[in-house]
Amino acid sequence: MGDLVRVFLSLVLSSLLVLPALADIGDDKYKPTVGQAGKDVIWVPTPDEMVTAMLNAAGVTSKDLVYDLGAGDGKIAIAAARQFGAKAVGIEYDKDMAELAKRNADRAGVSGRVDMIQGDIFEEDFSKATVVTMYLLPDLNLRLKPILKKMPPGTRIVSHSFDMQSWEPDLRIETGAASGFMWIVPAPAAGQWTIDIPGFEQPAVLTLTQIHQMLTGSLKLDGKTVPIEEARMRGADMRFQVQWGGGEVLMFEGRILGERLSGRMQPAVKPTFIEGRRTARRPS
Numbered sequence: 001m002g003d004l005v006r007v008f009l010s011l012v013l014s015s016l017l018v019l020p021a022l023a024d025i026g027d028d029k030y031k032p033t034v035g036q037a038g039k040d041v042i043w044v045p046t047p048d049e050m051v052t053a054m055l056n057a058a059g060v061t062s063k064d065l066v067y068d069l070g071a072g073d074g075k076i077a078i079a080a081a082r083q084f085g086a087k088a089v090g091i092e093y094d095k096d097m098a099e100l101a102k103r104n105a106d107r108a109g110v111s112g113r114v115d116m117i118q119g120d121i122f123e124e125d126f127s128k129a130t131v132v133t134m135y136l137l138p139d140l141n142l143r144l145k146p147i148l149k150k151m152p153p154g155t156r157i158v159s160h161s162f163d164m165q166s167w168e169p170d171l172r173i174e175t176g177a178a179s180g181f182m183w184i185v186p187a188p189a190a191g192q193w194t195i196d197i198p199g200f201e202q203p204a205v206l207t208l209t210q211i212h213q214m215l216t217g218s219l220k221l222d223g224k225t226v227p228i229e230e231a232r233m234r235g236a237d238m239r240f241q242v243q244w245g246g247g248e249v250l251m252f253e254g255r256i257l258g259e260r261l262s263g264r265m266q267p268a269v270k271p272t273f274i275e276g277r278r279t280a281r282r283p284s
């Protein structure tokens with residue numbers, strides 16, 4: 001059995017297990033069928049419990065603009081508006097489905113906060129989203145990955161069922177019947193940073209290599225170079241620690257804004273505020 005056929009069947013079967021009220025989907029103008037063809041992927045609705053879990057994992061609030069890529073009957077966009085007070089946009093290629101999603105938003109009383117665009121997710125602009133939700137296929141996630149990774153640091157991406165291979169999720173989502181993943185777009189941090197730390201004559205030099213949200217590298221401070229540990233980005237927030245000898249662990253937390261960073265270093269006794277600037281784009 002081919003991979004896509006297997007994925008297709010697992011989508012349909014898992015949805016049949018958790019969607020007892022399929023007959024209720026649709027209205028007198030249009031009744032879609034679970035498993036019906038779509039442009040790049042069939043239509044299978046995400047179970048309600050998973051919709052809520054995905055939006056919770058992304059920490060959606062009324063300040064967010066949520067885009068659901070391949071919106072189906074609009075249920076994720078509608079839930080984002082109704083349960084979380086967000087603004088939301090669904091992009092759906094199938095015309096009848098997009099029309100149904102609009103009517104569903106009307107019936108749910110959220111048409112003022114929910115837009116449905118009939119279009120192709122690979123052509124429509126969703127760059128203003130603060131949260132992107134998807135229930136697509138592994139290869140579609142991978143095609144979207146370069147676009148998603150260029151979104152502003154801090155943008156949350158949530159996918160029902162399918163991951164993004166080497167880009168490890170920041171959070172795994174499990175409900176009784178389904179699973180999903182959440183990523184936070186990391187700020188670009190790679191390069192060399194010069195950091196002023198009160199109490200030290202010479203600025204520290206932080207050298208970072210980055211793969212997605214994971215960081216490796218070293219810190220040169222007071223003439224001594226030590227590897228950084230537990231180092232990662234969460235959006236624009238960076239953290240790492242170093243073993244400073246004598247059992248002391250120095251913890252660093254900061255925020256990267258373009259070419260500058262600010263934050264604090266936490267030795268055992270008192271936190272010290274630090275400021276830094278990127279002095280080379282690539283580690284040297």
Ligand SMILES: C[S@@+](CC[C@H](N)C(=O)[O-])C[C@H]1O[C@@H](n2cnc3c(N)ncnc32)[C@H](O)[C@@H]1O
Pocket residue numbers: 037038039040041042043044045046068069070071072073074075076091092093094097119120121122134135136160
């Ligand atoms: C698996 S369903 C998910 C529906 C909804 N997001 C949910 O989770 O309940 C995928 C949807 O994507 C739509 N779709 C497929 N290819 C698309 C494309 N290139 N652009 C926009 N929508 C697409 C299908 O018509 C289908 O409604």
